[in-house]
Amino acid sequence: MSPPPKKLVLAASSADAGVAAWDLRTGAEDIRLRPCASRPHALVSVADRFLAAAQAPPPAGNSGTVHFYHWDKPQVAIKSFPAEPIQVLFADPEGSYLIGGGGKGNIFLWEVASGELLHTWHAHYRAVRCLALYDYLLVSGSEDGSIRVWDLITLLDEQSRLEANTSYLYNFSQHALPVTDIACFLGGIAVSSSEDRTCKIWSLSEGRMLRSVSFPSIIDSVALDPRSHIFYAAGRDGKIYVTAMGVDVSSHGNDDSSILGALDDHSKAVTSLAASSDGLLLVSGSEDGNVRVWDTRSQQVTRKFKHSQGPVTNVLIVTPKRINLPPLQPLRKVRSSNGEAEARAVILPRPENNIPIPGNSSSIFLERCLDALQKHDGSSRLFEPGVSSLYGAPNQQGSEWRSRYLELQDLFVHEQWKFVFLDHVLKSVGEMRKFQWKATKRLNIETG
Known part of the structure; x- marks a missing residue:
C-alpha cells in the first residue's frame, strides 16, 4: 500500500528568511527555499505543481522580481522581472493562470502554459493588496479602500x-480604509477585511453588500471554513476570531454579534491564515515569527513551528505534485499594447513522457465559460433551433450560435493545446454574451 501524499505547511516572511516547508504529519522541516522576502498574499502554490513568490523590492529601489521554485530544489529556478513590483x-x-497585482494599481494576467501576458489593465488608483477568484469573476x-469585481x-x-x-x-466602496x-x-459570497476593523460580506451575483461585522482589532487576513458558513479573521491583537457569516440575516449594517469566539496563542499580530480543503485544519502566521496549526474541531494547537526572527507574512497548505518535469525554459519577453517589451513571465513546459498536467491549457477556462454562457439564467434557449424569437419568427440566430458553440466546444475539447485560436474563440464568446444581453434587454422592454 502506497503511503499517503505528503502534506506541507509553508511559510514566508518579509525578512529574507526563505520559504520554510514542514511536514504536517511528522512536524519535521522538509525544505527551505531561498532567497525569499515577500509581502502578504505574495506567495502562491500553482496547482501544487510549483511555487511562485513576489519579492518585496529593496528599500532603495522600486523594482521587484518574482521567484519560481521546484519542490525538491532549495534554490530559485527562475527569476521573472515584471513591469512593476508585484504586491500580490x-x-x-x-x-x-497566474494573476499579479501591482504597486501602481495594475493587474497582470499570465497564462502559465505559454508564459504569455494575456492582458494588463489599470484596476485601482492605489496598490492592489489582495485578489480572489470565483468561477470566472x-x-x-x-x-x-475599494473592491472591484471583474469579468475575465x-x-x-x-x-x-x-x-x-x-x-x-x-465597484464596492464601503470600506473606509485599505482592504x-x-x-x-x-454561492458567490465574498468576505473582505480592512484596516477599518470590519469584515464585509458581499453577494457577487447581486453586486451588493449583505452585512458588515465589526471587530475590536484591525483584520489582516480571512480564511473560510468550507464545511459551514464560518470564517476566521486574523487580528492585529494576536487573536483569530471565529465568525459566523450570517448571510441569511435580513438586517443590514454593522453587526458584531456574529463573533463566536477567538483562538489565542500568538504573542503578536496574526498576519496570515490558511484553511485545509476539508476545513479540519487552520494554519496561522504571526509577526512573532511563529506558525501555528489548529484543529478547528477542538480549537487547540496541534503543531508549532518557528520560521524566523522576522514576521511571517504568508502561510499555505500544499500537497506537492512531484511530477516528472523537464527544466524550466528561459523566460520570453512579452510586449505591452504599445509594443514595448516591459514584462516577463514564467514558462512551464509540457511534462515528459506525455504526462498530462490538468489545467495547462486555456481550454479548461474557456470551456467553463462557454458552459456558463449556455446555462446563464436558464437561457440555453438561445442555442436551441426552432425556438421563436422575441418577435415570433424562428430564431435563426439561435441556431447559428448553437452551431458555433458546438464547433468551439469540439475544438477545445479535442484540440485543447491549440492556443493560437484563443483570440478567435474569445471574440465569439464576446459576441454570444452581447447577443444574450441584447435579447434579454429587448424582452424586458417589451414585457414592461
Whole structure:
C-alpha cells in the first residue's frame, strides 16, 4: 500500500528568511527555499505543481522580481522581472493562470502554459493588496479602500472591453480604509477585511453588500471554513476570531454579534491564515515569527513551528505534485499594447513522457465559460433551433450560435493545446454574451 501524499505547511516572511516547508504529519522541516522576502498574499502554490513568490523590492529601489521554485530544489529556478513590483500573486485552482497585482494599481494576467501576458489593465488608483477568484469573476481589493469585481471573459475580449460602459462589473466602496484580504465562498459570497476593523460580506451575483461585522482589532487576513458558513479573521491583537457569516440575516449594517469566539496563542499580530480543503485544519502566521496549526474541531494547537526572527507574512497548505518535469525554459519577453517589451513571465513546459498536467491549457477556462454562457439564467434557449424569437419568427440566430458553440466546444475539447485560436474563440464568446444581453434587454422592454 502506497503511503499517503505528503502534506506541507509553508511559510514566508518579509525578512529574507526563505520559504520554510514542514511536514504536517511528522512536524519535521522538509525544505527551505531561498532567497525569499515577500509581502502578504505574495506567495502562491500553482496547482501544487510549483511555487511562485513576489519579492518585496529593496528599500532603495522600486523594482521587484518574482521567484519560481521546484519542490525538491532549495534554490530559485527562475527569476521573472515584471513591469512593476508585484504586491500580490494569485493562481486559479487548475493552475492555468497566474494573476499579479501591482504597486501602481495594475493587474497582470499570465497564462502559465505559454508564459504569455494575456492582458494588463489599470484596476485601482492605489496598490492592489489582495485578489480572489470565483468561477470566472476576479475580485480585487486595494489600498484605496475599494473592491472591484471583474469579468475575465470581457477582459480577454477586446471588442467586449471597448463596448463595456466600465471595465469592471461592480465597484464596492464601503470600506473606509485599505482592504487587507478577500476570500470567496460557494454561492458567490465574498468576505473582505480592512484596516477599518470590519469584515464585509458581499453577494457577487447581486453586486451588493449583505452585512458588515465589526471587530475590536484591525483584520489582516480571512480564511473560510468550507464545511459551514464560518470564517476566521486574523487580528492585529494576536487573536483569530471565529465568525459566523450570517448571510441569511435580513438586517443590514454593522453587526458584531456574529463573533463566536477567538483562538489565542500568538504573542503578536496574526498576519496570515490558511484553511485545509476539508476545513479540519487552520494554519496561522504571526509577526512573532511563529506558525501555528489548529484543529478547528477542538480549537487547540496541534503543531508549532518557528520560521524566523522576522514576521511571517504568508502561510499555505500544499500537497506537492512531484511530477516528472523537464527544466524550466528561459523566460520570453512579452510586449505591452504599445509594443514595448516591459514584462516577463514564467514558462512551464509540457511534462515528459506525455504526462498530462490538468489545467495547462486555456481550454479548461474557456470551456467553463462557454458552459456558463449556455446555462446563464436558464437561457440555453438561445442555442436551441426552432425556438421563436422575441418577435415570433424562428430564431435563426439561435441556431447559428448553437452551431458555433458546438464547433468551439469540439475544438477545445479535442484540440485543447491549440492556443493560437484563443483570440478567435474569445471574440465569439464576446459576441454570444452581447447577443444574450441584447435579447434579454429587448424582452424586458417589451414585457414592461
